[in-house]
Amino acid sequence: MRAYVVNEWLHPSKVTLVHDAPEPVPGPEDVIIDVYSAALNFFDILQSQGKYQVKPPFPFTLGAEFAGKIASNSPIPKGCPFKAGDRVFGSAQGSFADKVAAKWKAIMPLPDSLTFDQGAGLYITWPTSYEALLGRAELKPGETVLVNAAAGGVGIAAVQLAKALGAKVIAAAGSQSKLDICKQYGGADFTVNYTSPEWQKQVLQITGGKGVDVVYDPIGLVKDSLKCIAFKGRVLVIGFAAGSIENLPLNLVLLKNISILGLHWGLYTRMEPSRIPVVWKELLELFASGRAKPVIYSKVYSLEDAMAGLGALERRETWGKAIVHVRDEDRKAAAKL
Ligand SMILES: NC(=O)c1ccc[n+]([C@@H]2O[C@H](COP(=O)([O-])OP(=O)(O)OC[C@H]3O[C@@H](n4cnc5c(N)ncnc54)[C@H](OP(=O)(O)O)[C@@H]3O)[C@@H](O)[C@H]2O)c1
Structure with a gap:
């Protein structure tokens, strides 16, 4: 099968597609998935260079998110509700390949209304x-919510979800074209370009001088965002896409009576697994009703081009989720979606 096999720490631009890689060997809790599509993530770039906290032993296959079908030769572990041919999405190491082994508890049924x-x-x-x-x-x-890096993967989802919840959204991003994406695909009420030195003043103007109630920050722009937060505002620390972990003077937290809140979704599997189906039930309802819709970057990459896609992600050219199309959908209905 085809797979991006990593044998030494290399930048993704130097990782090549192997055409005769061995098929994945399932563990006792695993199913085998025929990958139809995979998603590109910034941490894939770090992982292939040994700069990410998850360092699988060599050789390993790159990629972490996928959608596909349970393979016809997949084992079905005890308790697993899926059968061969079921459409699923999920997370597993090795998704940039024709097949991946995934823990059955780390996959979900893919609604018919969504493409791979x-x-x-x-x-x-x-x-x-x-x-x-x-x-x-x-x-x-x-x-009112300020969403930073609002055209990115988690950002555009935050814009849509905040709108669906009835909040007012100020989308912040680094270029006019990305701000246009936030309006077009996210429904943002207002946009500001945070490369402008005046951006916090614009946010204050939009909020009538009050500031925003919530800041959603996936890049490491918390300190700057505190210049336009409201009394008793809440700040969500989601990630550090800009590359360094911010240090925050705590007097700023005290002076504005604000709360700093972290969110590491991956930890819920261990610490609060009961919350996961609750969140997914509500998300799937939002997708089914059309009040939320996945946003895919305009260029969909082939498996051969996946590393070029990671390059575009690294250069901040992408928006929404950048996707690698591994196999064609074989349902007539897919053509109508
Ligand atoms: N806490 C969690 O559980 C969790 C879950 C998923 C993701 N994350 C984290 O959230 C962050 C964003 O993830 P994502 O999937 O939304 O990424 P993404 O789609 O690549 O978007 C990141 C955005 O950050 C902005 N950015 C600013 N400075 C940047 C820089 N130096 N390099 C790259 N991008 C920069 C870019 O937008 P502009 O060009 O508009 O500035 C870029 O589009 C990542 O750090 C990720 O690890 C955390």
Whole structure:
């Protein structure tokens, strides 16, 4: 099978597609998935260079998010509700390949209304934004949210979800074209370009001088965002896409009576597994009703081009979820989606 096999720490631009890689060997809790689509993540770039906290032993296959079908030769572990041919999406190491072995508890049924391309980037991104806004910041209808890196994977999901919850959204990004994406695909009420030195003043103007109730930050722009947060505002720390972990003077937290809230969705599997189906039930209802819709970058990559896709992600050229199309959908219905 085809797979991006990593044998030494290399930048993804130097990782090549192997055409005769061995098929994955399932563990006792695993199913084998025929991968139809995979999603690109920034941490794939770090992982192939040995700069990510998850360092699988060599050789390993790159890629972490996928959508596909349970393979016809897959084992079905005890308790696993899936059968061969079921459409699923989920997360497992080795998704940039024709087949991947995944823990059956780390996959979900893919709704018929979603294509594999749409499903491949859901598993980590959407519950992260949902749980951050709902579970952690307890966002209320009518409140104002500033979403940083709002055209990115988690950002555009946060914009859509905050809108669906009845909040007012100020989307912040680094270029006019990305701000246009936030309006077009996210329904953002207002946009600001944070490369402008005046951006916090613009946010204050939009909020009538009050500042935003919630800041959603996946890049490491918390300190700057505190210049335009409201009294008793809440800040969601989601990630550090800009590359360094911020240090925050705590006097700023005290002076504005604000709360800093972290969200690491991956930890719920260990610490609060009961919350996961609750979040997914609500997310799938939002997708089914059309109030939320996965956003896919305009260029969908082939498996051969997957590393070029990671290059585009690294250069901040992509928006929404960048997807690798591994196999064609074989359902007539897919053509109508
Ligand atoms: N806490 C969790 O559970 C969780 C879950 C998923 C993801 N994350 C984290 O959230 C962050 C964003 O993930 P994502 O999937 O949304 O990524 P993404 O789609 O690549 O978007 C990241 C955005 O960050 C902005 N950015 C600013 N400075 C950057 C830089 N130096 N390099 C790259 N991008 C930069 C870019 O937007 P502009 O060009 O508009 O500035 C870029 O589009 C990552 O750090 C990821 O690890 C956390």
